[in-house]
Structure formats: structure tokens, C-alpha cells
Amino acid sequence: MKKFYTVIILLFMLMLQSQQVLADNIVPVNNAVSVPNIKEFAKSYKTSSENLLYLLLSALNEHNYAIEEIQFKTGSVLFKAAAKEFIASVSSKDGYNSFIKITPADNNYNFSPVLLQKLHNYIEANNKINFQKVI
Numbered sequence: 001m002k003k004f005y006t007v008i009i010l011l012f013m014l015m016l017q018s019q020q021v022l023a024d025n026i027v028p029v030n031n032a033v034s035v036p037n038i039k040e041f042a043k044s045y046k047t048s049s050e051n052l053l054y055l056l057l058s059a060l061n062e063h064n065y066a067i068e069e070i071q072f073k074t075g076s077v078l079f080k081a082a083a084k085e086f087i088a089s090v091s092s093k094d095g096y097n098s099f100i101k102i103t104p105a106d107n108n109y110n111f112s113p114v115l116l117q118k119l120h121n122y123i124e125a126n127n128k129i130n131f132q133k134v135i
Contacts, residue, residue, distance in 0.1 A: 040116045044099040047127055049075055049092035052100060055129070056088055059122035078105065081115050088119075 045052055053075050060067055060079050068085070069078040075090035085105035092098045100123070102116055 037113065040113055040120070041103055042099060042101040043120055044093070044097060045123065045127060046097055047130075048095065049090050049098040051130060052098045052123070053077075053090045055123045055126060056090060056100060056119065058126065059119045062122055063118050082111065084108075084111055084115075086115075 047055070053072070056077060057067070057070070060077070063081070066080040067077060068080055069076075071077075077088045077090075079086055079088065086102055087105050088100060088102045090098060090100050102119065104111065
């Protein structure tokens with residue numbers, strides 16, 4: 001009878017050991033990282049494209065995102081936020097309306113949507129500011 005209990009305990013321990021090995025191979029899901037909504041990538045504003053580009057640069061500077069490249073002629077900005085590169089492009093609809101589109105440079109959309117929300121919130125809050133050229 002004692003051998004029977006010993007064998008049962010050994011089998012139980014082996015089962016627990018195998019379940020632990022299988023559990024170690026499962027990739028944990030990080031709840032902080034999620035795919036942002038499609039509405040957060042492109043947004044329209046009632047301002048000129050030049051003013052929106054300056055607002056974007058101001059928002060990037062405010063949140064300490066690293067600006068890596070700026071192309072004023074095309075309205076594109078390459079920046080790095082949270083060890084991930086993004087491309088922001090500003091386009092004009094007409095003289096009074098323009099829109100901004102922010103996408104990850106590597107097409108990997110698994111990142112926190114807070115990165116984009118911060119930029120859009122800053123631009124919306126400061127949209128009434130008109131930048132002027134200094135001669």
C-alpha cells in the first residue's frame with residue numbers, strides 16, 4: 001500500500017512538472033499594448049497644412065519625442081517614441097482644412113494608443129495658434 005501511494009505521488013509530481021514546462025512556453029499577453037483604433041491614425045483639422053506641421057513639431061517637442069528627420073516640402077516627420085519609429089505626414093485638403101496621418105515606420109501596429117492620443121490632444125488644444133514667419 002505504501003508503494004501505491006508513493007507511485008501516485010510521483011505521478012502527480014510529474015504531471016505538475018509537465019504543466020509547468022508547457023506554461024513556460026506560452027507568450028504572455030501585455031494588456032498595456034494594444035492595436036490603436038483606425039480613427040487615431042488620421043485626423044482632420046481646420047488649419048493650414050503649414051500651421052499643422054508646426055503644431056505637430058511643437059507637440060513632439062512637448063512630449064520629448066525624438067525628431068529624426070523633417071521634410072518641409074512634403075510635410076513629413078520621422079520621429080521616435082517609446083523605442084518605436086513613426087512617420088507623420090501632413091497634407092492639405094484646401095486652404096483652410098488639412099489632415100495629419102501618423103503610422104509606425106515598421107508597420108507593426110502593436111503599441112499603446114496613448115502615443116497618438118497625446119499628439120492629437122496637444123494639437124487640438126493649441127489649434128488656435130497661428131505661426132508666423134520671422135524675417
